[in-house]
Amino acid sequence: MKYKILVLDLDGTLTNKKKEITEHTRETLIRAQEAGVKIVLASGRPTYGIMPLARQLELDKYEGYILAYNGGQIIDCKTGELMYENVLDPAVYPYLYECAKSNGFQILSYKDEYIISENADDQYVQHEAFLNRMPSKTVENFLDVINFPVAKCLIVGDPEPLAQLEPVMKKELESKMNVFRSEPFFLELVPKGIDKARCLAVLLEELGMTPDEMMACGDGFNDLSMIEYAGLGVAMANAQEVVRQAANYITLSNEEDGVAHAVEKFMLNAE
Incomplete structure (x- = not known):
């Protein structure tokens, strides 16, 4: 498998307008993790605001990660360890x-x-x-x-x-x-310098991985850096135009299981 790590924005990407992960998307992401993919939930949300979704996806079991505050913290979901932090003066x-x-x-x-x-x-x-x-x-x-x-x-x-x-x-x-x-x-x-791509570079170095092995999905301006940084940058159909232009692939919208569609296409080889 070429892509070994999957980075997902939450609002407008992983979750639908109800702020929920659909069952199809959840099942697809569990299958990806069973195949060895590491998942990173990358959001501007605080850590506690990401935890419920991490639990739904069983990131503790499959050794996934949380990237909170748009890159201000990295949390190891298996151990609960704070791996990286950047805070205000x-x-x-x-x-x-x-x-x-x-x-x-x-x-x-x-x-x-x-x-x-x-x-x-x-x-x-x-x-x-x-x-x-x-x-x-x-x-x-x-x-x-x-x-x-x-x-x-x-x-x-x-x-x-x-x-x-x-x-x-x-x-x-x-x-x-x-x-x-x-x-x-x-x-x-x-x-200063808070940025999803910069934080992901720290994580990839820790994991011994490269950007070429990373697929990143997002929709907003704060996702632009990681979509440009990833080996495969995926924009949602509902993404900002500048994000769509920067992406390697445009998937379906967050209301149409766009994350699941991209994972099936590029990671689970459904097509």
Whole structure:
């Protein structure tokens, strides 16, 4: 088998619009793992937001991996070991907090299985909780609580004023960290150089594999680097146009078991 490692984005790729893995896709991925393929779930989600899908695919049994926070962490699912981590400099926390508070936004992060913010009922905080299938917890003071290594914060709020804040923060923090919107209402705050391909390079070196042995499937802008890096880059039919153009192959959409289709075609030799 030419491709020995399979990297999957989650939202818009592995999961359908209900944020679920279909039974056909799950069964196909189990068969691939039984044939020796290693699976990596690579997402902007926090680790706890990826764990339920990892359990569905039995990554602990088949020695798979989680790449969380768009490359901020690598977790060995068999051992639970944190293999790699890239975190924010605590010196920036007060500035991030002030940017959120002074503009009427919420800032959130992730602690254990919880999403933490000063208003768990905020509609955008609730949306992040829904996306990750994680409970949201209100804390009295955000800065007092984030006394641990933080891989990502998120400032959430109405799209138009958030779009005005983005370039201001980018300019202020350009030498220290990355600031970008993953959704019109989500402003991502992550360490400098966070990138799925860079993190995958670390993992491949650890596993003694090469990019030529890797197949990567994705749909969004944050998947572009890994699709270009992989020996076989696969874009979903619902992918952003720039991702489709960069891919070696365009599979079916996430509503049509596109991941299963690509795995059957290129890994299980169904055709």
